[in-house]
Amino acid sequence: MTLELKSIGKSVGAEVHIHPTDLTLEAGSFNILLGTTLAGKTTLMQLMAGIERPTSGEVWFGGQNVTGVAVQKRNVSMVYQQFINYPNYSVFENIASPLRVARLPAAEIKKRVGDMAELLKLSAMLDRRPSELSGGQQQRTALARALVKDSDLVLLDEPLANLDFKLREELRDELPRLFSDRNCIVVYATTEPTEALLFGGNTATLMEGRVTQFGPTGDLYRQPNDLVSARVFSDPPMNVAPVRKTGSEIVFGGDVRWPAGERFQSLADGEYLFGVRPHHVTPMRKSDAAVPVEGRVLVTELSGSESVVHFEINDIPWVSQSHGIHAFDVGASATLYLDITEAFYFDGEGRRITTAAPQGH
Amino acid sequence: MKRVSWIVPTLYIILLMLPIYWLLNMSFKTTNEILGAFTLWPRDFTFENYVTIFTDPTWYMGYVNSLLYVSFNTVLSVAVALPAAYAFSRYRFIGDKHLFFWLLTNRMAPPAVFALPFFQLYSAVGLFDTHIAVALAHTLFNIPLAVWILEGFMSGVPKELDETAYVDGHSFWGFFLKIFIPTIAAGIGVAMFFCFMFSWVELLLAKTLTAVDAKPISATMTRTASTSGYELGLLAAAGTLTIIPGAFVIYFVRNYIAKGFALGRV
Numbered sequence: 053m054t055l056e057l058k059s060i061g062k063s064v065g066a067e068v069h070i071h072p073t074d075l076t077l078e079a080g081s082f083n084i085l086l087g088t089t090l091a092g093k094t095t096l097m098q099l100m101a102g103i104e105r106p107t108s109g110e111v112w113f114g115g116q117n118v119t120g121v122a123v124q125k126r127n128v129s130m131v132y133q134q135f136i137n138y139p140n141y142s143v144f145e146n147i148a149s150p151l152r153v154a155r156l157p158a159a160e161i162k163k164r165v166g167d168m169a170e171l172l173k174l175s176a177m178l179d180r181r182p183s184e185l186s187g188g189q190q191q192r193t194a195l196a197r198a199l200v201k202d203s204d205l206v207l208l209d210e211p212l213a214n215l216d217f218k219l220r221e222e223l224r225d226e227l228p229r230l231f232s233d234r235n236c237i238v239v240y241a242t243t244e245p246t247e248a249l250l251f252g253g254n255t256a257t258l259m260e261g262r263v264t265q266f267g268p269t270g271d272l273y274r275q276p277n278d279l280v281s282a283r284v285f286s287d288p289p290m291n292v293a294p295v296r297k298t299g300s301e302i303v304f305g306g307d308v309r310w311p312a313g314e315r316f317q318s319l320a321d322g323e324y325l326f327g328v329r330p331h332h333v334t335p336m337r338k339s340d341a342a343v344p345v346e347g348r349v350l351v352t353e354l355s356g357s358e359s360v361v362h363f364e365i366n367d368i369p370w371v372s373q374s375h376g377i378h379a380f381d382v383g384a385s386a387t388l389y390l391d392i393t394e395a396f397y398f399d400g401e402g403r404r405i406t407t408a409a410p411q412g413h
Numbered sequence: 414m415k416r417v418s419w420i421v422p423t424l425y426i427i428l429l430m431l432p433i434y435w436l437l438n439m440s441f442k443t444t445n446e447i448l449g450a451f452t453l454w455p456r457d458f459t460f461e462n463y464v465t466i467f468t469d470p471t472w473y474m475g476y477v478n479s480l481l482y483v484s485f486n487t488v489l490s491v492a493v494a495l496p497a498a499y500a501f502s503r504y505r506f507i508g509d510k511h512l513f514f515w516l517l518t519n520r521m522a523p524p525a526v527f528a529l530p531f532f533q534l535y536s537a538v539g540l541f542d543t544h545i546a547v548a549l550a551h552t553l554f555n556i557p558l559a560v561w562i563l564e565g566f567m568s569g570v571p572k573e574l575d576e577t578a579y580v581d582g583h584s585f586w587g588f589f590l591k592i593f594i595p596t597i598a599a600g601i602g603v604a605m606f607f608c609f610m611f612s613w614v615e616l617l618l619a620k621t622l623t624a625v626d627a628k629p630i631s632a633t634m635t636r637t638a639s640t641s642g643y644e645l646g647l648l649a650a651a652g653t654l655t656i657i658p659g660a661f662v663i664y665f666v667r668n669y670i671a672k673g674f675a676l677g678r679v
Contacts, residue, residue, distance in 0.1 A: 098576075122579075123576075123580055124583070128580055129580055129581070130577065130580045132573045132576075136571065138596070140595035149578075149581050149583075153583055153587070197577075
């Protein structure tokens with residue numbers, strides 16, 4: 053079954069929450085909605101589920117228009133960031149709830165809940181109340197309830213965001229396994245680009261209620277259509293600076309220049325935006341093609357095996373992310389190397405310039 | 414230091430219990446003893462006062478009447494307040510904040526303000542001297558309070574719980590009755606407690622709107638003198654009995670109240 057959003061939009065009063073959006077999600081696919089808080093991820097999911105009615109456009113499911121169909125009549129399930137369970141029900145009854153509503157025979161409910169609890173390691177706590185469980189177990193219960201009824205559409209709204217680090221990694225590893233033998237559409241909202249890359253599948257980048265790009269996650273990361281998508285899909289944030297192309301050279305900040313290379317040779321002279329991900333700005337020279345720039349160090353964050361250096365060049369903030377410990381004094385001048393072969397160029401409207409076949413990441 | 418640390422709480426409790434002890438003390442005395450001498454305990458111990466209350470319908474019907482309209486009022490107030498509080502906590506509509514505030518302003522006037530209009534109105538529609546009259550009159554004060562308390566508890570329940578229930582296939586009423594109400598049971602307990610307390614304690618409206626058939630115990634009790642003169646022992650016994658329902662209610666909802674203070678807006 054395919055979920056099609058046909059130019060659906062949502063406004064509340066004069067406020068636009070979702071700009072008209074077209075999106076087609078195939079059965080058996082894992083789809084990620086990537087965007088910052090308030091980008092519209094939750095609203096888009098509520099529109100998909102039918103919890104909210106779109107103010108324009110239509111929702112089609114399996115070739116049928118379901119725009120006006122109540123959420124109860126659609127076969128969907130949803131897991132939220134907060135651990136949402138029915139506090140007055142036991143874990144067993146929580147998981148069984150959708151099956152009870154569907155009036156399944158008691159024996160089958162018992163079997164399916166038992167299997168699901170087994171899968172999510174909840175067998176030992178079926179008699180407890182959700183409030184007696186740890187956060188991870190509460191979220192597992194919510195997941196079990198979402199999975200037990202074999203829905204066609206499973207919506208996961210930042211389900212791991214409230215879990216602590218260890219549990220998050222554990223559950224993140226389990227998730228793809230839970231969906232591997234199902235033919236449902238999974239939609240997973242997250243604010244973390246890393247999480248999207250770990251899951252793979254398809255990604256839609258969201259910014260201020262607009263889906264800026266949708267496609268296979270790897271492609272989206274390597275070939276963002278525009279500056280907005282590239283920014284959404286970069287953590288720490290992508291470095292963006294104005295550059296000028298003159299003849300065969302790209303000039304940045306007056307004195308830093310590098311050859312435009314074969315790919316951008318044919319580009320018209322003028323002003324462009326240059327974007328490079330933090331891990332392509334390093335304190336160590338990685339290749340001969342790397343371009344040295346001088347900056348003033350603002351902050352250095354050292355985390356075990358990784359250094360994140362915030363610095364500025366001509367009042368524009370930059371971030372460098374590199375392996376190893378590279379400590380800099382605050383306020384000191386530092387030389388960093390831009391891997392310009394990994395850089396993106398954007399035109400005045402923020403569209404990425406693709407003059408030749410894109411190279412690797 | 415350790416040896417005297419019990420003194421302050423003990424003193425406090427003694428002071429606190431003194432009026433109640435005195436009431437209890439008086440209730441076992443004869444009126445003559447109460448008026449005649451200062452005695453710390455009944456010299457002439459008697460159950461006569463209690464016997465009178467439990468055998469004389471003008472006395473015991475006071476309790477029956479009070480309990481009737483108080484129960485009716487509590488149930489009615491909370492039943493009406495539940496959907497109202499749900500609307501205030503879950504939906505934004507034009508004037509919702511003003512309406513919510515306006516509800517609360519009903520509590521800002523003393524009951525005496527409403528005594529005359531209610532008396533007139535209820536006489537006109539033939540509700541005067543009925544339990545329903547007092548119960549309805551008290552809802553004016555109790556519904557806003559219950560809405561206010563319940564709204565606080567309901568807003569503490571994430572909206573996502575509602576959505577999860579709908580996604581699971583529950584209808585609105587299925588969710589509201591089987592999931593939502595049990596979830597805010599503590600809030601309902603607290604709201605019922607406050608409704609009970611107001612209605613049980615309120616005297617003026619209850620007295621104004623009743624004559625014989627629905628006369629509450631508090632009205633009977635304030636009748637200090639009868640044809641047989643002062644009956645202080647009898648009044649003390651009535652007072653003692655009047656404390657009991659309140660004490661019962663507090664005992665049963667004490668855990669909810671503690672929870673309510675921690676969670677809601679009480």
